[in-house]
Amino acid sequence: MNGxxxxxxxxxxxxxxxxxxxxxxGVPKNLLVILIRANQDKRLLHLGExxxxxxxxxxxxxxxxxxxxxxxxxxxxxxxxLLSQLPQLTRPGGGLHPEERAQACWNDCFQFLRISFYGVAxxxxxxxxxxxxxxxxxxxxxxxxPVPALLTLLDELAELCKTQADAADAKxxxxxxxxxxxxxxxxxxxSQHHDETKSF
Numbered sequence: 001m002n003g004x005x006x007x008x009x010x011x012x013x014x015x016x017x018x019x020x021x022x023x024x025x026g027v028p029k030n031l032l033v034i035l036i037r038a039n040q041d042k043r044l045l046h047l048g049e050x051x052x053x054x055x056x057x058x059x060x061x062x063x064x065x066x067x068x069x070x071x072x073x074x075x076x077x078x079x080x081x082l083l084s085q086l087p088q089l090t091r092p093g094g095g096l097h098p099e100e101r102a103q104a105c106w107n108d109c110f111q112f113l114r115i116s117f118y119g120v121a122x123x124x125x126x127x128x129x130x131x132x133x134x135x136x137x138x139x140x141x142x143x144x145x146p147v148p149a150l151l152t153l154l155d156e157l158a159e160l161c162k163t164q165a166d167a168a169d170a171k172x173x174x175x176x177x178x179x180x181x182x183x184x185x186x187x188x189x190x191s192q193h194h195d196e197t198k199s200f
Contacts, residue, residue, distance in 0.1 A: 004142070004143070008142065009139070009142065009143070012135055012136075012138050012139040012142065013139060015131070015132060015135035016132055016133075016135040016136035016138075016139050017129045017131075017132030017135070017136075018111070018112065018115055018128055018129065018132060018133065018136065018184065019035075019039045019115045019118060019127060019128070019129065020127060020128055020129035020130075020132065021035060021036050021039075022129070023124075023126060023127060023128075023129070024122065024124060024127070027056075027122060028056065030052075031052065031053055031056060031122075034049045034052065034053065035053075035118055035122075038118070039115070039118070042111060042114075043114065044068055044071060044114045044117060045068070045117060045118065045121065047065060050064060050065055050068065050117075050121055053121035053122060054121055056122075057121060057122050057123045058123070059120065059121055059122075059123055059173065059176075060170060060172070060173055063170030063172075063173045064117070064120060064121060064170070064173050066170065067117075067161070067164060067170060067173060067174065067177060068117050070164065071110065071113055071114065071117075072110075074113065074157060074160050074161065074164075075106060075109050075110050075113060075157070077156075077160055078109060078153050078154075078156040078157040078160055079106055079109070079153065081156050082149060082152055082153050082156060085152070086149060086152075089102075089146065089149055090102050095144070095145070095146030095149060096146060096149065101145075104145075105145070105146075105149070105150055105153070108150060109150070109153050109154065109157060112154060112157075112181065112184050113157060113181065115127065115184070116177055116180040116181045116184065117177070119176075119180040119183075120173060120176045120177050120180055123176070124180075125176070125179050125180050125183050126183060127180065127183075128183065128184060128187045130187075130191075133187045133188065133190075133191040134191045136188070136191065137188070137191035137192045140192070141192075147188065147192055150188070151185055151188060151189065154181055154182075154184065154185040154188070155182070155185060157181055158177075158178040158179075158181040158182050158185070159178070161174050161177045161178045161181065162174055162175065162178050
């Protein structure tokens with residue numbers, strides 16, 4: 001047993017919202033409903049949903065669909081790079097051991113990427129919820145999540161997204177995806193710093 005207070009974990013998890021529909025001024029209500037429902041289901045946007053969002057924003061839907069289809073591969077590549085640099089993370093005593101902790105980290109990486117796709121589809125980079133990110137930082141601190149490793153993972157994912165430009169003929173979309181991921185990474189860093197210093 002880790003001695004964690006499950007009630008506190010549940011409460012922090014409830015408050016730990018990354019995506020912020022309230023920041024999307026000017027987005028039509030029907031599109032907000034699509035995003036809110038997709039976020040509630042913690043899933044990528046369906047083909048028709050992406051097309052609707054891109055039709056409104058002017059984003060190249062075909063290019064973004066191609067990129068979204070690579071989500072699993074991108075996360076796996078970022079994971080492989082991280083573990084090649086820091087293999088001790090998943091060994092006994094490492095921050096991502098046992099396997100459940102590693103899987104939670106990879107899942108968080110996927111969640112950050114899918115939310116980034118929401119932002120790119122709308123041509124919006126700043127899509128995070130400040131109070132929700134602070135709650136996420138509290139949750140990470142409470143569960144002793146190796147945040148530096150997660151940030152390395154996000155930064156690697158952002159770089160990988162840039163390399164997809166030629167393959168998908170989507171330089172604008174890959175750049176936007178990378179920038180949105182880096183925005184989330186910065187918000188994680190800021191929120192972590194806030195959580196570390198708020199008692200002073």
